[in-house]
Amino acid sequence: MPIRSPIGKMQILVINSGSSSIKFSFFYAEAGAPRSLFEGEVSGIGGSEPKFGFRDAEGHDIAHEAPGGKARIASMEDAIEFVARAVSGPEVPKVEAIGYRVVHPGALLHEHQRITDRVMMELRRAADFAPLHDPEVVKIIEAMRGRFPAAGHFACFDTVFHETMPPEATAYPLPAEYAERGVRRYGFHGLSCESIVMQLREAAVPFPHRMVIAHLGGGCSVTALVDGRSVDTSMGLTPTGGIVMATRPGDLDPGLVLYLLRQSGNDTDAVEKMLNHSSGLAALSGISGDMREVRDAAEKGDERARLALRIFTRSVKKTIGSYLALTGGLEAVVFAGGIGEHDAASRAEILAGLEPLGISLDAGCNAKKKDGLRRVSMEGSATAVYVVPAEEDLMIARHVARLSRSGS
Numbered sequence: 001m002p003i004r005s006p007i008g009k010m011q012i013l014v015i016n017s018g019s020s021s022i023k024f025s026f027f028y029a030e031a032g033a034p035r036s037l038f039e040g041e042v043s044g045i046g047g048s049e050p051k052f053g054f055r056d057a058e059g060h061d062i063a064h065e066a067p068g069g070k071a072r073i074a075s076m077e078d079a080i081e082f083v084a085r086a087v088s089g090p091e092v093p094k095v096e097a098i099g100y101r102v103v104h105p106g107a108l109l110h111e112h113q114r115i116t117d118r119v120m121m122e123l124r125r126a127a128d129f130a131p132l133h134d135p136e137v138v139k140i141i142e143a144m145r146g147r148f149p150a151a152g153h154f155a156c157f158d159t160v161f162h163e164t165m166p167p168e169a170t171a172y173p174l175p176a177e178y179a180e181r182g183v184r185r186y187g188f189h190g191l192s193c194e195s196i197v198m199q200l201r202e203a204a205v206p207f208p209h210r211m212v213i214a215h216l217g218g219g220c221s222v223t224a225l226v227d228g229r230s231v232d233t234s235m236g237l238t239p240t241g242g243i244v245m246a247t248r249p250g251d252l253d254p255g256l257v258l259y260l261l262r263q264s265g266n267d268t269d270a271v272e273k274m275l276n277h278s279s280g281l282a283a284l285s286g287i288s289g290d291m292r293e294v295r296d297a298a299e300k301g302d303e304r305a306r307l308a309l310r311i312f313t314r315s316v317k318k319t320i321g322s323y324l325a326l327t328g329g330l331e332a333v334v335f336a337g338g339i340g341e342h343d344a345a346s347r348a349e350i351l352a353g354l355e356p357l358g359i360s361l362d363a364g365c366n367a368k369k370k371d372g373l374r375r376v377s378m379e380g381s382a383t384a385v386y387v388v389p390a391e392e393d394l395m396i397a398r399h400v401a402r403l404s405r406s407g408s
């Protein structure tokens with residue numbers, strides 16, 4: 001059945017890619033907020049069980065089998081080709097603009113923007129800052145610019161939201177020449193944070209003047225906000241730092257990294273691979289970086305999985321506590337990302353024992369499986385605790401609509 005968007009509206013494709021998945025969402029934009037038409041994803045790329053899903057805005061399955069079978073999505077190139085074909089079929093409205101989530105813009109780009117050859121050059125240069133994310137998105141943009149030459153292409157960066165951080169949050173205590181080369185805290189998950197601020201402003205709740213957002217997904221970060229603006233965040237120069245993640249360790253003693261490099265005979269690639277792909281929950285549990293699998297093993301009594309969860313929880317708790325000290329109090333703690341949104345046990349473990357600081361989770365509310373923005377703290381809790389979906393794709397569609405309309 002053809003999928004139609006209302007006549008005269010701009011049709012925007014959003015691509016949010018990870019190291020092993022490409023998620024795509026199709027929106028049409030009118031004067032107000034862009035509306036979703038359909039979405040899909042290719043995941044497990046290069047693995048033994050690549051998956052494909054394609055659903056309409058109400059969540060009804062349109063397709064779930066890759067044409068040509070699973071073997072057809074063995075590499076990122078196959079996956080891109082596959083997405084390009086899925087969104088250019090006769091049943092799908094014409095793609096007029098494409099927005100890409102780009103994790104790291106490099107040292108020189110500070111705004112979401114139309115992709116030009118110069119932007120592509122900066123993104124290729126930025127690969128060292130985010131080796132897990134940027135090289136893949138560059139491949140995707142190159143392929144899509146080739147496939148959709150008449151469409152506008154726009155890069156939306158995970159860092160832009162954090163441009164409001166003060167220098168005391170962004171500067172590293174290193175010689176000045178490094179700062180001149182772009183060595184500073186950038187911060188990531190900015191599109192998620194921006195979408196959460198937007199949702200809280202639109203919700204019928206008092207807007208929290210001081211809050212922290214714990215975005216806990218594959219990558220995990222905690223951000224401190226005052227009046228809806230980022231004032232500090234746990235990820236730094238790269239998305240490898242901060243709190244413990246699925247396969248990344250978060251902050252380490254810098255001497256430890258030097259030690260590893262020396263021990264490996266300066267094999268930077270091996271150390272980088274280990275830090276980005278084989279650390280975090282995956283390393284600690286010895287099972288998986290996927291929270292569901294780690295929790296399952298912990299519930300069955302696996303001691304390594306239990307310790308992995310305690311280390312993860314402790315790192316998030318310590319960071320929230322440090323931001324509470326920084327802001328002098330919090331009106332809200334927000335959980336987002338796959339773990340933050342769906343794993344009630346993680347939320348309970350992270351906030352356990354914080355009642356004397358004014359943070360009281362409502363165990364009943366917290367345990368309820370619900371979708372959308374919701375409050376999960378006790379009525380009398382001085383700090384409200386919210387679960388808010390990270391609407392990165394909608395945020396990108398909004399930026400693309402704004403940039404296209406302004407002719408940027």
Ligand SMILES: Nc1ncnc2c1ncn2[C@@H]1O[C@H](COP(=O)(O)OP(=O)(O)O)[C@@H](O)[C@H]1O
Pocket residue numbers: 018216217218219246289290291292293337338339342343
């Ligand atoms: N119902 C759930 N219970 C516990 N963890 C979940 C649940 N759903 C998703 N997760 C976890 O969320 C994480 C993935 O988060 P997500 O935000 O989708 O990641 P990505 O960074 O790839 O966008 C995984 O660790 C997964 O186990």
Ligand SMILES: CC(=O)OP(=O)(O)O
Pocket residue numbers: 018103158188189217218219220239
């Ligand atoms: C910045 C980052 O780590 O993103 P993700 O959580 O999607 O991997």
Ligand SMILES: [Mg+2]
Pocket residue numbers: 217218219
């Ligand atoms: Mg994500």
